[in-house]
Amino acid sequence: MNEIAQLLLDLLADLTRFGVLRQFAAMGVAFGLWLILKRQLKLEQRRWPGERRWPFLKRLKPLANAGLLWLCFALAAAWLVSATGVGDLARFVVRFYALCMLTRVGLIVLELYLPAKVVEREDLQLVRPLLVVIGVLRLYSQFDNLDALFAVEVIAIGKDGLSFGALALLVVGTYFVIVGSALPALALAALMRRVFQFSLPAYRASSLLIRYLLVAIGLLLILANVGVNTALIAAVGGGLSVGLGFGLKEVFSNFISGLWLLLEGAVRPGDVLLIESVNNGEDPCEVLELGMRATTLWRDRDNVELVVPNQTFFTQSMITYSGVRDRHRRGQVVIGVAYRHPPTMVIALLEATAHTVPRVLASPAPKGLLLRYDDSAITYSIRFWIENPMDGIGVASEVGIAIWEAFAREGIEIPYPQRVLHQAPPV
């Protein structure tokens, strides 16, 4: 650690050199000039020429002040170089700021193709941290040799030591492998979807699997690069197995269950599952995300997100509407009709009525059935198929309303329960 402190001290000493201070001062002046110009010009508020003709100019407006700052920096750096011959630190600031601006432009372009939420997530989790890391390392390399910093040993494990570079790679590299694998995995999955005609759930599952694969490869590469020896891995593995035996068992079990479900394709993002509700009914839920520990489901009835541990799906049976065959769901409406109406006529009317409901599929055709002879009515059922399993209750309601209207029109009675009482003759 003392070596790192010494390197930082050397860096501090370099920062106090006259040539360096002069460049920082010039950048400070440029920054001050920018503050004044920004206030005067109000570039982001004013209407730009050609803004109506080229709508993309509007998207670039938030970058106007940043561009102005870059221009101030660039002018200051150019002046420094021409006047003193020394200005490469200022040039570095200009180049790095240009890189930051380019990433902003890239994100704006990306927003044209990807949802804003995804772009924002990538910006916050990947792009900005990456720029910070690049900026810090590049800035340090302007002053000193990065290799020397990376070579400093910070942790000694027996005969082996862990250098600062290796530690940084382990921590920062792991973070960026995990965060940075999301977009490439999505892109690869999209490519595979196009080539192999994947369904939406298969596409989502494949993107997750690709991401896990990328992360695994990345972590292995990091470990290989760091040069972690096999004895250390064995020691960590031993410790991990003890941990798994106790507290980590559930976590590990859920992770493996999630992986297995993905591989098997039993539960994939986009699938619809039937989950038992509190009042013994069943609610259809859509799988939003299959995470490392738990699966997030969306229940449209009350717009809640249910977080269910992965091993629940692994150990219990469940009903899915997105399995091997198709996603169609069968719904039914049960209704009682007075005895006086001929069943054939009632069934034909029920089937014809169900056909008129827009969200009922024509094929397979709705099917009317006489279920049983009850006390006060003959009970019929009209069974129909719908495309989206999440719409079951809504479509059943529409079919029920259509039947009521059809019965009213045709004079078919839906009887109340009737009970005939016979009084015994007086003795």
Next chain:
Amino acid sequence: MSRARGLGLLFGLSGLLSACGSLGIQRLPAVGNSINVVVELSSQSDPVEQGRLKALLEQEAREFKRLNPQLQVKLRTVAADRLQQELAFRTGRGLAPDLILLATSRDLLTLHQKGYATPVQLNREERAIVQPRLLASLRDGGQQLGVPLFMAPTMACFDRRRLPSPPATLSDLVRLGQEGSAIGLSSSLPGLDWILSGFGASLVPPPSGPSRGPSQVLPALQWLQHANLQPHITFVSSEEELRVGLAEGRFLWIPCPSGWIPSLRQALGADLGVELLPAGPAGPARPLMAVPTWMLGAQSSLAQRRLAKQFMLFTVNAVNQRTTALRLGTVLPVNPAIALPLKAYPILSVMDGSRRTSVVPSLQQYQVLTRHADQVVLLANQVLAGARAPLAVAPDFQRLLDAIPAAEVQP
């Protein structure tokens, strides 16, 4: 700036200061009390010697800091082939080193002309601690561009066990090759020069010696051709091959700079023999001597320049020079006040003998030599490869020799 930000900055700075304190750093650097020293590592010197040199300079920096507690000395090493690139990089950022130790004075004039060096102002007392001729070799236009640190002469190294008596002359060398002793020679500029000097055709002409005419150049080229025809004499293009070759037993005899001695001794132990280079028909070999040279940087403040000069002169004072020479055992002091115990150190004695005949080119000569180095080596290689006869090459070679000014300094 809002109050919250101001407080945050204040806490951040105090945190940094307390962190420095907890790490044992008592004093943060202030403007002008730190100097950056860059040490050029020659491609010819071996890793063992490079490590020893770096350790020695770090020791001297610590000693110097002990005398100047306010001072920070930051020492870094740079490979010779990256020095100019490094200087350009750091100069462009306002971070040019305050002091540079060049492996030889070969590029000093060029570096000065490129604006990387500042002349050194030395008073009479300061001049007295360095051999005048060495100082004179580092002057240009009345300006002192550098100060020598020590001298590293070139000698002959051989395997004493397999070669009991080393060759005393170039004829003996060829004879040994004919008899089956594996001899390694270099076709690089320094490797050729000591051979040429034996024929009076040295690349660096003596100031008052006989001029180098065809009668000197042709026999030298013919000797090169003749030597290369011997099955056991090998000319290599890389100096490294010679050192490794002797250490691994492929060669029995090689010319070697004094910096190779530690690693060769590691490999051969007591069997390592060190002797003067063989003489030629015109006299003793006059090899080019490497003189590691201090050079002041061009971007230092007055205080930094003063400190850099102090450190430079500290390394050439009598105590440090003597300690350096005896501790390394591979260099000779430049301070004329020191008399080394040569009888007790046989290798130092040989080195001193080599010093007497060695040549230190002036900055101007080095610059011309560097400019023509590729051409000299090319012509020599044409002779060695048999592509052109010595007679055909001699006029071209003569023209190159004539281009090198006669301003040599004899230490």
